[in-house]
Amino acid sequence: MNELLSVAQAVDLVLRYAGDFGTETVSIEAASGRVLRQSVRAERPQPPYDRVMMDGIAMRCGSGPDLPCEGVLRAGGAPVSLRDGRGCIEVMTGSVLPEGTDTVVPIERLSRHGKILRLESGYTPQKGQFIHRRASDCEAGTELLSRGVRLGGPALAVLAANGCASVEVSRIPSIGIISTGDELVDVDAPVRGWEIRRSNEYAITGSLCSRGFTRLERSIVPDDLEATTKALEAQLSRHDVLVLSGGVSMGIFDHVPKALGRLGVERVFHKVAQRPGKPLWFGIGPEGQQVFGLPGNPVSATSCGVRYVVPLLLAGQGLRSDGTYPVILESATDRIPTLTRFLPVSLRHDDEGRVLATSRPMSTSGDFSHLASTDGFVELDPGQEQAPAGTRAVFHAW
Amino acid sequence: MNELLSVAQAVDLVLRYAGDFGTETVSIEAASGRVLRQSVRAERPQPPYDRVMMDGIAMRCGSGPDLPCEGVLRAGGAPVSLRDGRGCIEVMTGSVLPEGTDTVVPIERLSRHGKILRLESGYTPQKGQFIHRRASDCEAGTELLSRGVRLGGPALAVLAANGCASVEVSRIPSIGIISTGDELVDVDAPVRGWEIRRSNEYAITGSLCSRGFTRLERSIVPDDLEATTKALEAQLSRHDVLVLSGGVSMGIFDHVPKALGRLGVERVFHKVAQRPGKPLWFGIGPEGQQVFGLPGNPVSATSCGVRYVVPLLLAGQGLRSDGTYPVILESATDRIPTLTRFLPVSLRHDDEGRVLATSRPMSTSGDFSHLASTDGFVELDPGQEQAPAGTRAVFHAW
Numbered sequence: 001m002n003e004l005l006s007v008a009q010a011v012d013l014v015l016r017y018a019g020d021f022g023t024e025t026v027s028i029e030a031a032s033g034r035v036l037r038q039s040v041r042a043e044r045p046q047p048p049y050d051r052v053m054m055d056g057i058a059m060r061c062g063s064g065p066d067l068p069c070e071g072v073l074r075a076g077g078a079p080v081s082l083r084d085g086r087g088c089i090e091v092m093t094g095s096v097l098p099e100g101t102d103t104v105v106p107i108e109r110l111s112r113h114g115k116i117l118r119l120e121s122g123y124t125p126q127k128g129q130f131i132h133r134r135a136s137d138c139e140a141g142t143e144l145l146s147r148g149v150r151l152g153g154p155a156l157a158v159l160a161a162n163g164c165a166s167v168e169v170s171r172i173p174s175i176g177i178i179s180t181g182d183e184l185v186d187v188d189a190p191v192r193g194w195e196i197r198r199s200n201e202y203a204i205t206g207s208l209c210s211r212g213f214t215r216l217e218r219s220i221v222p223d224d225l226e227a228t229t230k231a232l233e234a235q236l237s238r239h240d241v242l243v244l245s246g247g248v249s250m251g252i253f254d255h256v257p258k259a260l261g262r263l264g265v266e267r268v269f270h271k272v273a274q275r276p277g278k279p280l281w282f283g284i285g286p287e288g289q290q291v292f293g294l295p296g297n298p299v300s301a302t303s304c305g306v307r308y309v310v311p312l313l314l315a316g317q318g319l320r321s322d323g324t325y326p327v328i329l330e331s332a333t334d335r336i337p338t339l340t341r342f343l344p345v346s347l348r349h350d351d352e353g354r355v356l357a358t359s360r361p362m363s364t365s366g367d368f369s370h371l372a373s374t375d376g377f378v379e380l381d382p383g384q385e386q387a388p389a390g391t392r393a394v395f396h397a398w
Numbered sequence: 399m400n401e402l403l404s405v406a407q408a409v410d411l412v413l414r415y416a417g418d419f420g421t422e423t424v425s426i427e428a429a430s431g432r433v434l435r436q437s438v439r440a441e442r443p444q445p446p447y448d449r450v451m452m453d454g455i456a457m458r459c460g461s462g463p464d465l466p467c468e469g470v471l472r473a474g475g476a477p478v479s480l481r482d483g484r485g486c487i488e489v490m491t492g493s494v495l496p497e498g499t500d501t502v503v504p505i506e507r508l509s510r511h512g513k514i515l516r517l518e519s520g521y522t523p524q525k526g527q528f529i530h531r532r533a534s535d536c537e538a539g540t541e542l543l544s545r546g547v548r549l550g551g552p553a554l555a556v557l558a559a560n561g562c563a564s565v566e567v568s569r570i571p572s573i574g575i576i577s578t579g580d581e582l583v584d585v586d587a588p589v590r591g592w593e594i595r596r597s598n599e600y601a602i603t604g605s606l607c608s609r610g611f612t613r614l615e616r617s618i619v620p621d622d623l624e625a626t627t628k629a630l631e632a633q634l635s636r637h638d639v640l641v642l643s644g645g646v647s648m649g650i651f652d653h654v655p656k657a658l659g660r661l662g663v664e665r666v667f668h669k670v671a672q673r674p675g676k677p678l679w680f681g682i683g684p685e686g687q688q689v690f691g692l693p694g695n696p697v698s699a700t701s702c703g704v705r706y707v708v709p710l711l712l713a714g715q716g717l718r719s720d721g722t723y724p725v726i727l728e729s730a731t732d733r734i735p736t737l738t739r740f741l742p743v744s745l746r747h748d749d750e751g752r753v754l755a756t757s758r759p760m761s762t763s764g765d766f767s768h769l770a771s772t773d774g775f776v777e778l779d780p781g782q783e784q785a786p787a788g789t790r791a792v793f794h795a796w
Contacts, residue, residue, distance in 0.1 A: 028585060032607040046767055049592055074621060075579055079592055096592040137767055144767050153604030153700060153796045154769035160597040161766055165586035181473055187426060188563035194447055194477055194494040199558040206551025209430040223472060302551060328751035353726035353752045353790055368559055369444055369535055369542050371552035392751055398551045
């Protein structure tokens with residue numbers, strides 16, 4: 001057997017061809033979960049004015065205890081001034097500190113007597129209290145968000161607070177998910193005893209959708225060279241990335257590699273030292289389209305989708321993290337002497353803050369029935385010896 | 399001060415009013431990320447037939463080494479029979495084991511000599527090898543997916559493989575996100591020096607969207623009792639859940655509680671022993687609508703959204719987990735004597751598989767600028783003493 005690529009080598013090759021799928025401008029309403037591709041700077045100092053932090057009154061420190069009220073300033077109201085240094089102005093949380101005042105007293109410390117507000121007996125306000133000073137959080141122009149962050153709730157709020165009604169984000173690539181093989185029957189069609197329903201593509205689309213890759217088109221090609229070539233040509237013209245499953249093993253009806261060759265898709269590698277997923281195929285189309293040929297076995301296809309397709313897509317978004325993290329094996333686990341092992345696991349969190357992985361080995365068929373009860377897989381390096389309980393391994397979520 | 403509800407008491411009250419938002423039927427194409435509300439059983443035995451596991455030949459064990467080839471059976475092809483017990487049939491991975499054969503030999507172990515396929519010299523196949531027996535994974539009718547699971551890639555594939563073109567899932571509730579307060583200016587409008595843009599609602603929608611709650615309507619009510627009442631009446635009639643932010647503190651312009659009272663929304667609680675977020679308000683509308691009044695402070699609103707609104711919504715989906723998990727504090731952290739503390743943190747994974755939380759205390763204003771660099775918050779019980787480094791705390795993602 002020829003020396004196979006290691007998983008690390010294969011991932012490196014894939015990432016070397018990871019393109020930038022470009023940027024697009026979306027409204028803030030549509031930006032949740034997208035990856036920012038611009039810097040966002042403070043529109044104004046933060047806070048933009050000396051801001052009142054409590055409902056109560058603004059006064060000059062040292063005056064009182066009886067403070068004639070000159071008026072009320074609500075949050076959002078235009079700034080006002082205190083006319084008489086011995087008086088006060090009722091203020092709301094968020095309102096502008098009135099000119100001529102330097103101290104805020106919460107309403108709980110006051111009693112009302114007609115137009116007079118009286119400080120609680122024995123209460124001595126500290127000068128400057130309950131005032132959040134202009135620019136104390138940041139100056140105008142300070143960078144608040146940088147390229148490459150995924151926009152969650154707080155980041156969206158930063159956009160809103162700084163007037164970004166639309167924002168430049170990474171374009172979501174268009175992805176063709178293609179199943180090959182005559183044995184595949186649609187989910188809603190009658191199925192004969194020897195036929196199998198299309199399912200790999202649903203596992204792959206699930207993994208992609210949950211990561212925000214929702215521009216997917218599913219299609220199918222039969223086990224015929226001409227039809228396969230024609231279908232793949234159309235898919236190559238429409239998509240940035242193609243993900244095929246099935247059709248990459250050695251069977252005489254496996255026309256996919258031949259069809260891809262005809263279409264100018266150059267093979268980067270075929271086969272990786274891993275189980276499942278050894279027959280993985282990866283190539284590059286004439287316009288830089290990344291083309292994955294995943295093995296037809298369901299667990300193989302799903303594992304390779306997560307291990308190879310997802311990192312390429314995330315890199316193309318400009319994200320710094322691929323979302324994997326280390327976990328601890330709960331029990332001793334066999335390695336494979338010459339192959340990296342992708343082992344389905346369920347995760348749990350223990351009382352010491354650790355993430356523990358319980359292995360759920362699949363039956364040889366690698367069918368989905370058991371996979372649905374797992375969270376993802378861990379990657380075990382090749383080796384003669386068992387990985388003992390307590391071994392650290394990298395976890396990849398489905 | 400009256401005895402305030404603890405966080406645990408308040409969450410219990412909220413969950414006591416957590417309704418079931420019902421179910422709806424969606425196509426498998428739209429089911430990614432949804433919560434299953436039916437049982438899914440195996441449509442057929444799995445595998446549905448004795449399945450060939452390798453590309454190669456099917457033969458009767460003991461025959462050979464020269465095996466006249468009677469034909470080719472592709473995956474998806476109708477079953478065939480071996481006519482002559484000394485011959486073989488070429489088979490593909492996934493095809494039906496031909497009747498009269500009991501053993502599969504991979505193509506790598508064979509050489510082709512005209513119509514004869516010859517076993518590799520010295521190679522002795524084991525009877526039954528490379529055959530995945532009918533029903534060895536499961537019998538027809540076995541439960542493969544149960545209610546309450548969120549549909550990820552492998553679960554979608556199970557649906558597809560078992561003919562579920564549509565599926566019953568938890569209905570996503572309709573949620574009205576309502577900002578109150580005259581100070582709020584739209585993200586794309588000119589903003590005067592003393593005005594603040596609407597931003598809380600974007601933080602909340604971000605937290606909800608990332609968890610699949612995408613049926614959101616954002617609106618605003620001014621600081622006026624009549625207008626507030628009218629607006630809230632319309633929102634109550636349209637939504638399952640209302641999430642208001644601002645307008646629940648003690649200011650004289652805070653009309654929300656009064657308006658809700660007029661509309662028959664009964665207060666369940668107001669104020670919780672927590673910081674930030676003490677003024678949290680929760681009530682129940684005349685038709686069971688859950689109504690949250692989040693404090694106007696951005697960090698308070700966002701924290702309360704995650705701590706109270708999200709668990710109610712997840713419970714309403716029938717999900718068993720609220721997605722929180724324990725993490726370890728990296729450094730000693732002050733508790734608050736009488737209040738639960740919600741402390742923004744950034745997470746990292748260490749080499750021992752632990753999830754570590756670095757605290758990122760906010761400035762008093764609780765503005766979003768710093769929050770966007772955090773992952774969520776940890777919840778620290780009230781206490782006189784510091785929580786030392788290494789303390790375990792529950793983490794809530796934004």
